[in-house]
Amino acid sequence: MGSAPGGPPDDPDEPDRIRRQRDTEPIPRTPRDSGPGYSEDAAYSSGPSYSDGPAYSDDAGYGDSGRGAYLPPEFSEDELSGLRTDAAGMPIGPRRVLPLEDEPSSLVARYLFPTERYRGEWKRHWIHLTTPLLIGTAATFALGYLSGFLARQDVPGLTTAAVIIWFGVMGWVAWQIGDWYFDRFILTNKRVMVVNGIITRKVGMMPLLRVTDMKYEQSPLGRMLNYGTFVLESAGQDQALREVKHLPNPNELYLRVVEEMYEPQAVEARLGKAEESTAEDGA
Known part of the structure; x- marks a missing residue:
């Protein structure tokens, strides 16, 4: 580029001097007391921490770039219903389960070793007593009618025999009720067990680690009365x-x-939360 007529000649180093002058201009700094997150005691040597900086808010944004502040995910009431728990740590919602017993009964405690964690015990549904109760009811009516008929016929020996048979049937029904009471299905963190028998006790168990498949079946009557049959498959033959x-x-x-x-781990966490709530209520 030439110089103007009558003016001083062009300096060939002038473009480089202007560029160096522009690159070395000082950067304006904002006073420390006017910036967000700084105090008078803050020093550049230590640097501001993340907690001292401006926090995100729902209304904060980054101009027109379209990148807003982080917003927490939103869940519907149906999605949260299965996650909420009550004071005892039990889920509230459609999948609500009954609270666990704190300690095993005396019938079950003798079959648990010290490091085993007890999860619950269940008696069989009352439908299990349907057959004994029906037999006892039918025997009462039938033998009662037979005893009255034999008494009118003046046959004391047969009347006594009918009464003895009735007592025998009632004793069998009482035995079945007692066997139902002592029959327990037990769950621990190691195994499932079935304990039954009044005089001769029978204990069957299966480790949870060996359970390869588990299902339950409900007949139409079972769905109405809320009972079912559990089928456990194990990796072993016996x-x-x-x-x-x-x-x-x-x-x-x-x-x-x-x-x-x-x-x-979820079971342990829920039970631990329930124990903390119980301790806080008792304090």
Whole structure:
């Protein structure tokens, strides 16, 4: 580029001097007392921490670039219903389970070793007593009518025999009721067990680690009365227990066993929260 007529000649180094002058201009700084997140005691040597900086808010944004502040995810009431818990740490919502017993009964405690964590015990559904109760009712009516008929016929020996038979049937019914009371399905963090018998006690168990498949079946009557049959499949050939009939609340029990098999940490966390709530209430 030439110089103007009559003016001073062009300096060939002038463009480089102007560029160096522009590159070395001082950067304007904002006073420390006017910037957000700084105090008078803050020093550049230590640097401001992340907690001293401006916090994100729902209304904060980054201009027109379209990148807003972080917003927490939103969940519907239906999605949260299965996650909320009550004071005892139990889920509130459609999948509500009954609270666990704190301690095993005396009938069960003798079969648990010290390091085993007790999860619950269940008696069989009352439908298990249908056959004995029906037999006892039918025997009462039939033998009562027979005793009255024989008494009118003046046959004392046969009347006495009918009464003895009735007492025998009632004794068998009472035995079945007692056997139902002592029959328990037990769940721990290590195994499932079935304990039954009044005089001769029978204990069958299956480790949870060996359970390869588990299902429960409900007939139409079972769905109405809330009972079902559990079928446990094991990796071994000989199975101490495979089919357990007439268990109450089969859906709840199924969820408990599956959770104990696949999410034991969740069970421990829920029980720990329940213990903390109980301790706080007692304090």
